[in-house]
Amino acid sequence: MSGLEIIFLIVAGVTLLASLFVVTTPNLVHAALWLILALFGVAAAFVLLNAAFLAVVQVLVYIGAIAVLMIFAIMLTRRVMKDSGPQTNANWVWAALLGLLLFAGLTFVLINSGAEQASLPALALDADPIAQLGQELVSPNAYVIPFELASVLLLAAMIGAIVVAWKK
Numbered sequence: 001m002s003g004l005e006i007i008f009l010i011v012a013g014v015t016l017l018a019s020l021f022v023v024t025t026p027n028l029v030h031a032a033l034w035l036i037l038a039l040f041g042v043a044a045a046f047v048l049l050n051a052a053f054l055a056v057v058q059v060l061v062y063i064g065a066i067a068v069l070m071i072f073a074i075m076l077t078r079r080v081m082k083d084s085g086p087q088t089n090a091n092w093v094w095a096a097l098l099g100l101l102l103f104a105g106l107t108f109v110l111i112n113s114g115a116e117q118a119s120l121p122a123l124a125l126d127a128d129p130i131a132q133l134g135q136e137l138v139s140p141n142a143y144v145i146p147f148e149l150a151s152v153l154l155l156a157a158m159i160g161a162i163v164v165a166w167k168k
Contacts, residue, residue, distance in 0.1 A: 015041025028074045036067045
């Protein structure tokens with residue numbers, strides 16, 4: 001195992017642990033701080049993959065803007081929020097079981113897909129990597145569907161934030 005693989009495993013472990021703490025911490029400010037650490041882990045993974053532009057975008061957009069905005073929103077609305085009881089319900093066991101089943105299925109598919117023999121396509125050295133990224137994001141054969149799904153997810157998050165903040 002090379003040093004780069006060991007660093008990747010450490011970064012992946014820290015990112016997964018921080019992500020787990022994001023969803024299990026009862027304090028919202030602490031959850032936002034764990035989210036920042038998880039997003040830093042994703043940026044570090046981008047650096048390890050030689051995707052410096054995406055790492056910088058991750059730090060600037062997600063950590064610099066969204067996470068800080070979340071912390072400010074939590075701090076400004078703390079008096080409005082009151083404890084409304086437990087954060088889990090009786091179906092949390094089913095949700096955990098379904099999540100574990102999904103994880104096992106995805107692990108099975110990944111192990112049997114032959115992905116470890118696959119190689120990344122070679123980048124053209126004379127081309128601009130940012131222009132290539134832009135072309136890949138809008139190409140129907142590349143990343144246009146995940147790109148659009150991310151925009152729908154962000155729209156759903158905005159609508160959810162409006163519903164939560166709406167005065168009754």
